[in-house]
Amino acid sequence: MIQTFKMAFRDLNRNRRRTFFSALAVGVGLALLMLMASVINGEMGGAIEQAINLQSGHIQVRAATYDENRNSLKWEDLVENPDQVASQIGALPPVQAATPRLFASGFLATGNDSAGVRIYGIDPASAANNPYRNGMLSGQFLTPDDSAGLLIGQPAAVRLHLKVGDDVSLSINTANGSVDEQTFTIRGIFSTGTYGFDNGTVLMPLAKAQAITQTQNHASTIFVLLKNTADTGSVMTALNLSGNLKALTFTDMNPLVVEWEAMAKSYIALFYIIILAISASVIINTLIMSVYERTREIGILSAIGMRSGRIMSLFLAESSLLAVGGVVLGWILGTAGIALFNINGFYVGNMGINGILISNTIYAKPVMADMTNLSIATFIVTLLAGLYPAIMASRMEPIAALRAEK
Amino acid sequence: MEVVKIENVTRIYKIGAIETQALRGVNLTIANGEFTALVGPSGSGKTTLLQMIGCLDQPSSGRVFVDGKDVTSLNRNQRADMRKGHIGFIFQFFALIPTLTAYENIEMPLLLNGHGANQRRERVMELLKAVDLVDRANNRPDQMSGGQQQRVAIARALATNPTLILADEPTANLDTANGEGVMEIMAQLNKETGVTFVFATHDPRVIKYARRVVTLRDGLIVSE
Known part of the structure; x- marks a missing residue:
C-alpha cells in the first residue's frame, strides 16, 4: 500500500x-x-x-379573526389587554421579550411629496425594539409618552426629503373605518439595513397609535422574541391562550x-x-x-x-x-x-x-x-x-x- | 528436467481483414539451466515465441507448458501470477520504471511476491553487487547509462529466483562494450545460479555466448 x-x-x-x-x-x-x-x-x-427581528418575531399571538393582509383595526380582530397577555408570555423562561404592537396603514404627506406607509405602534421601552433603536441614524428614539413624534426609515426620508424636526401630515385608518389626520414631527431617522422594511415603515409609540386609531387598550399582535430559535416549538406548546387568540410561528408568518x-x-x-x-x-x-x-x-x-x-x-x-x-x-x-x-x-x-x-x-x-x-x-x-x-x-x-x- | 515445452503452437494476428501468421506450428523443449538463443531475421517469430513462453500472449492453437504447467488456459491474473513467480524478463528497451530508483526497480518483483522488508533489502543488495551497481542504488534510470540500466533489468529479472529468464534483444540498444558486458553477466549468472536463459537476438556477437541456438524463419523452427 x-x-x-x-x-x-x-x-x-x-x-x-x-x-x-x-x-x-x-x-x-x-x-x-x-x-x-x-x-x-x-x-x-x-x-x-x-x-424575525424586524417583522414577525419568533411567535406572534393574535386574535383568531385577525387578517394580517387587511391590517384590521376592528376591536374584535385585535388582542384585548395586550400588556397583560404580553406579561404572561414574557414570564416563560425561553422568552427574551414579549411586547404588544399595533399595525395600521396610512398616508404620509409633506408639502410636496406623499407616500403610503405601514405604521407600527410599538412600546419604545421593550427590548424587542432594539433593532430599530440600534439603527438610529439621526435624532432620538421614541419615548412612550411622545404623542406627536414618529420615526421614519432612511429610504422613505430621502424620498420624501425629510429630516429630523420636520413636520409631516399622517392620515391613518381608524377602528371605526374612518380616516384621521394629524401632524407629527420627525423625531428620528433609522436604518435597519433592510431596504424592504425601511422604505415603507413608520414607528410611533403604541399609546399614540392606539389613541389615533381609536383602538384603546388593543393591539394587533403580541410580538414574541425568544432567546433561542430552537425553543419555538416548546414555547408554542407552553402558551396557554384563551379561545379567541391564536399563535403563529415565524415559519407560518414567513412562507415566502x-x-x-x-x-x-x-x-x-x-x-x-x-x-x-x-x-x-x-x-x-x-x-x-x-x-x-x-x-x-x-x-x-x-x-x-x-x-x-x-x-x-x-x-x-x-x-x-x-x-x-x-x-x-x-x-x-x-x-x-x-x-x-x-x-x-x-x-x-x-x-x-x-x-x-x-x-x-x-x-x-x-x-x-x-x-x-x-x-x-x-x-x-x-x-x-x-x-x-x-x-x-x-x-x-x-x-x-x-x-x-x- | 524441462522448463519449457511448446507443442504445435501457432499465432495468427488479425488486423482488419488481413491475417498474419507469426508462428506456424512450433515445437520446442527447453531444459533447466539452458542458455539458449532464438535467432532469425526480423519477422521470423522469435519475439512472438518468447511472448508465448513468457505468458504475455496466448497462442491461437497449440499448448505451452512452463515449469510443467499448461499456461495456455490461464486467465489474465493467473498469467500475471505465473510471470511473477516463475519468469523474469529483460527487454530490448531496458523497461525500467522511470520514477523508481535502481534499488526500487529491483525491489518491485519482491514486493509483488510479498517478501518482507529485510528479505527484500538483503536480496536487492545481493543483486546490485552481482551486477556491480551498488553505487547506483539510488539513481533513477535517467541518471544511468544504457548498459547500467540493462544490468538493473537483469537484476530485477533475477530478483525472485525465477526458473526462467526471457530476454528479447537484450543488447540491441547497447554499444559493443556494454553489450558484451551484459552478455557476460547473463552467462555468468546462468553458470552460478543455474537459472535458464532464453534470449531472442540476431546479433552474431551475442549468439556466440549461447550454448544452444534455435533458428526461426517465417514462424517455423528451421534448425537447432
Missing part, C-alpha cells in the same frame, strides 16, 4: 505543473462550493433573522422565506453537481493522459507480474492524492474567500423581492457540517473520476502495452 502511494506520488510529481493545475481545478471547485454554501447560508439565515430557502437549496444542489462534474472531468482527462503516456510502463508492471487490480489501485492512488491535494487547496482558497466575505460582505442593495426582507449586505456564514460534507463529496467524486482511467489501465494487454511508443 505504501509502495503504491509512493509510486503514485512520484508519477504525479513527474509532471508537476499538470498535477498542480489538476489539483487546483479540484481546489477551485471545492472553494466555490464552500463559498456558495456559506453565502447562501448567510443570505438565508440573514433573511430569516431579519424577518421558507419557500425561497427550499428553492435556493434546489438551485445550489444543481450548482454543486455542475461544479463537481467539471472537477471530475479535469481529473478524468489528466489521468487518461497519464495512462496513455505510461502505456509501456503499465506493460512492464504487468510483465513483471503486477495483477490488474494492483495496476488499478495505482491509478486510484493517484486520483486520491489529487483529491487530497485538491481538498487542501480548496480549504485554503475557500476559507480565504469566506473570510473575505464574512468580514466585508458584499453589497446587494435593494433586491426588490416583495415579502422577503433581505439585508442590503450579505455576509458569508460558513457551517462546518456543510464544509465537511462538501470536502467529502469532492474527495469521493475525484476518486470516482479516477475509476475509468484506472480500469482502462488495468485492462491493457501487457503485450500491446509493451509495444507502445516510448
Whole structure:
C-alpha cells in the first residue's frame, strides 16, 4: 500500500505543473462550493433573522379573526389587554421579550411629496425594539409618552426629503373605518439595513397609535422574541391562550422565506453537481493522459507480474492524492474567500423581492457540517473520476502495452 | 528436467481483414539451466515465441507448458501470477520504471511476491553487487547509462529466483562494450545460479555466448 502511494506520488510529481493545475481545478471547485454554501447560508439565515427581528418575531399571538393582509383595526380582530397577555408570555423562561404592537396603514404627506406607509405602534421601552433603536441614524428614539413624534426609515426620508424636526401630515385608518389626520414631527431617522422594511415603515409609540386609531387598550399582535430559535416549538406548546387568540410561528408568518430557502437549496444542489462534474472531468482527462503516456510502463508492471487490480489501485492512488491535494487547496482558497466575505460582505442593495426582507449586505456564514460534507463529496467524486482511467489501465494487454511508443 | 515445452503452437494476428501468421506450428523443449538463443531475421517469430513462453500472449492453437504447467488456459491474473513467480524478463528497451530508483526497480518483483522488508533489502543488495551497481542504488534510470540500466533489468529479472529468464534483444540498444558486458553477466549468472536463459537476438556477437541456438524463419523452427 505504501509502495503504491509512493509510486503514485512520484508519477504525479513527474509532471508537476499538470498535477498542480489538476489539483487546483479540484481546489477551485471545492472553494466555490464552500463559498456558495456559506453565502447562501448567510443570505438565508440573514433573511430569516431579519424577518424575525424586524417583522414577525419568533411567535406572534393574535386574535383568531385577525387578517394580517387587511391590517384590521376592528376591536374584535385585535388582542384585548395586550400588556397583560404580553406579561404572561414574557414570564416563560425561553422568552427574551414579549411586547404588544399595533399595525395600521396610512398616508404620509409633506408639502410636496406623499407616500403610503405601514405604521407600527410599538412600546419604545421593550427590548424587542432594539433593532430599530440600534439603527438610529439621526435624532432620538421614541419615548412612550411622545404623542406627536414618529420615526421614519432612511429610504422613505430621502424620498420624501425629510429630516429630523420636520413636520409631516399622517392620515391613518381608524377602528371605526374612518380616516384621521394629524401632524407629527420627525423625531428620528433609522436604518435597519433592510431596504424592504425601511422604505415603507413608520414607528410611533403604541399609546399614540392606539389613541389615533381609536383602538384603546388593543393591539394587533403580541410580538414574541425568544432567546433561542430552537425553543419555538416548546414555547408554542407552553402558551396557554384563551379561545379567541391564536399563535403563529415565524415559519407560518414567513412562507415566502421558507419557500425561497427550499428553492435556493434546489438551485445550489444543481450548482454543486455542475461544479463537481467539471472537477471530475479535469481529473478524468489528466489521468487518461497519464495512462496513455505510461502505456509501456503499465506493460512492464504487468510483465513483471503486477495483477490488474494492483495496476488499478495505482491509478486510484493517484486520483486520491489529487483529491487530497485538491481538498487542501480548496480549504485554503475557500476559507480565504469566506473570510473575505464574512468580514466585508458584499453589497446587494435593494433586491426588490416583495415579502422577503433581505439585508442590503450579505455576509458569508460558513457551517462546518456543510464544509465537511462538501470536502467529502469532492474527495469521493475525484476518486470516482479516477475509476475509468484506472480500469482502462488495468485492462491493457501487457503485450500491446509493451509495444507502445516510448 | 524441462522448463519449457511448446507443442504445435501457432499465432495468427488479425488486423482488419488481413491475417498474419507469426508462428506456424512450433515445437520446442527447453531444459533447466539452458542458455539458449532464438535467432532469425526480423519477422521470423522469435519475439512472438518468447511472448508465448513468457505468458504475455496466448497462442491461437497449440499448448505451452512452463515449469510443467499448461499456461495456455490461464486467465489474465493467473498469467500475471505465473510471470511473477516463475519468469523474469529483460527487454530490448531496458523497461525500467522511470520514477523508481535502481534499488526500487529491483525491489518491485519482491514486493509483488510479498517478501518482507529485510528479505527484500538483503536480496536487492545481493543483486546490485552481482551486477556491480551498488553505487547506483539510488539513481533513477535517467541518471544511468544504457548498459547500467540493462544490468538493473537483469537484476530485477533475477530478483525472485525465477526458473526462467526471457530476454528479447537484450543488447540491441547497447554499444559493443556494454553489450558484451551484459552478455557476460547473463552467462555468468546462468553458470552460478543455474537459472535458464532464453534470449531472442540476431546479433552474431551475442549468439556466440549461447550454448544452444534455435533458428526461426517465417514462424517455423528451421534448425537447432
